[in-house]
Amino acid sequence: MSGAPTGVEGAARGLAGWLSLAAAPTFAVMAVLTAVSGGGGMEMMCSPGAGSPLSGMVPMYLLMSAFHSPAWLRLAFGR
Template identity: 55%
Template structure:
């Protein structure tokens, strides 16, 4: 059997670029997914055990909804980097204009 030839530099770089784009997409998907899970969990309620263990008249601070909200906040960094890298952010103009006189 013959061994396959090693990938050319361009193929290796394009593979790394694809993996990098996939990782960036997954990082961007985490925040809205966790936020949606926090909302759905909060709307569904915690059930009878949570009602029994929580102090009367006060909402419980534990449970899955606050955890999902925190996870959403912790993954917000990817969105902040995404927005900061966009043209037009921090005075970076997307279209060049002729200098004014």
Template identity: 60%
Template sequence: MTGFETREDWVRGRLSGRGPIVARFLSLAAAPTFAVMALVAAMAPADMICGAMQGPLSLQGMVPMYVLMSAFHLSPWLRLFR
């Protein structure tokens, strides 16, 4: 043994074999978290957000960013229904 361990060995040792379960939970937690953040950013007053939006359908600001992040993280949820 050379003392080097693979990433899987490290995760298995640190999480006592629960690594795949934790990874699955975290992958499912991303999309709803970003969706909630988009709702919070949409309902917050403009002066509370770092960059005020130009209009309700503007592609600038935090809301479109969180919506896109939520959409990009939907794949674990779509795999559940496959």
């Protein structure tokens, strides 16, 4: 199965590309919304305590956004 991708394969790659671009800004928006709203009940449930600056939902969303940013970097710098 070498050669150009079929219509389904091409569509799947295109969708995967758009999904990879959607992840980083989605997590960044979630971090901002969580910070503005004060975290809510999930903040208490997911936070082990005040011992670590990386505890809580906001830092988690920011880290997830950073880990998903290579798709944007590839787009910006043309691979």
